[in-house]
Amino acid sequence: MRKKILQKDRDKNTPVIDYQDENLMQIILDSITEGVFTIDLDKNITSFNKAAEKITGVPKEEAIGRKCYEVFTSNICQRQCALEKTLSTQEPITNLPINVLSRDGKIIPISISTAVLKNQKGEVIGAVETFRDLSVVETLRKELQQHYKFEDIISKNYKIHKIFKILPDIAESDSTILIQGPSGSGKELFAKAVHNLSFRKDGPFIVVNCGAIPETLLESELFGYVKGAFTDARKDKPGKFELANKGTIFLDEIGDIPLSLQVKLLRVLQDKTFEPLGAIKPKKADVRVIAATNKDLLELVSLGKFRDDLYYRLNVLKIELPPLSERRDDIPLLIDHFIEKMNIKLGKKIEGISHEALNLLMQYDFPGNIRELENIIEHASVLCRENIIGCEHLPPEILEKMENIKVIIPEDSANKLLMLQEEQLIRSVLKKHGGHREKTARELGIHPTTLWRKMKRYGIR
């Protein structure tokens, strides 16, 4: 039997494996839990390990000699083949999330890495692909996502989860709700969630953007009018309050409502009645009111722009939504959600976002909050022709804004910080012992040789 490990280089503690031994290579490949297969320059499979058989469901005997795309049937085979890219650029690809179709027709999420294979002369003879089954990870991720979902709202932020906890109780009551939060923070989604959880869920959910309707029209929009109320009133027109009967009316941007109308609104809230324009008799309003604003209503009250009695009538139950910059932990979750949404809307097959692009977005301030993030993902999805959204797909104004901000890769920074602290600790203990290495090593609980090696690494003399 041939010696598997050559004796030379023993003194360097680096055993050299005989790569010419095919049996040994197969044993090694089969012992790996990741799927491994190699191809030649014509994309014919030349080796296929046990894990690859298990993940794809294709026996090795059937796979060898066939085109890789016939066996592997991944979602990138026909459009952006990773092996083809590696063969042409000779650059390895690491941890690319894709999916494959197993023999039994199941879609299996996997992560792949590719590299070129060279012979002893350094000529490229093919490529190797390793892949990992992400089914369990993906199932757990989906389970977690369900855990982070409440009605149509997605969040794992503790502030939002606090709201999730009280939302069913708030919905159960029929009291007026005031939702305060910056523009684009999802006020309407919360209002809709309250409506869906309430006993009025089978009734209508009417949205009125008070800031978007001219002051002169707002009254007739909200309360309606009767025939003959004014020149063009040729027939009765029901207002939003009437349309929302037995349901919920969502008054967005309530802070923009004129003072004259605030009195009428107050009457609806107090007496549950309203009068359409030109009507003689008041009408009953069986409606739950949810108001929302991005302004500080209390400040408007102090400035005399908002009636204090109306404020207190609206502010029975208050929900305060934080801006996206205060719930950054939700950004990756929201990105995944919007990518899925855009895939359906645009007919795309985008799998995710690159680490660099995610890092960039994690540091961005999002003045337009979730709405802005959704627009960014839509922009990127339109431009993205690959499976992963990269920095180049993000809107140029974001890239310009972020140009001056150094992108920090968390793992790197943590590592550097650790090294810096280690260096400082060694220096201080060395100083304490007057440069005595043995005493220093003893205090640090490491071997003197280790200390010497670390001193050399940090340039400590």
Add this chain to the structure above:
Amino acid sequence: MAGKMNETVVAIPEFNGTVAPRLDCASKIIIAHLQNGQIKDKQELNLNNVNPYQLIGILTEKGVQKVICYHLCRRDWYSLRANGIEVMARISGNVEEILKNLAAGKLSTSNAIPFWRKGTDGICRGKGRSRRGRRGRRWEQD
């Protein structure tokens, strides 16, 4: 009208002139009208911005009766079947050749069923006896 009745509309996802390895990821699909042993008409559709759900809709709209592909996921197989489209899977090779052979009635369809339905041809056999047996023995409580 009689001629129209003999017409078969076939769709084949294409990749480099051959049958695409996977239906849901194909970037184009060939829709061919076969009549009286010949390819009467052929059109190519770009699927770059089409998701699988839209694809089924397009095929139904185009009156496709048969899809020939190499592999497809269960979701697509069930959707196609639910829309009355016959699926011939595990067929590979040159698209032109396949169309010609199909038109001439020479395409072997004995193995053209998806991998996971191999041996069953889409029909579940022996269901009743097996179910009765299971009910009687109560496997779950063993």
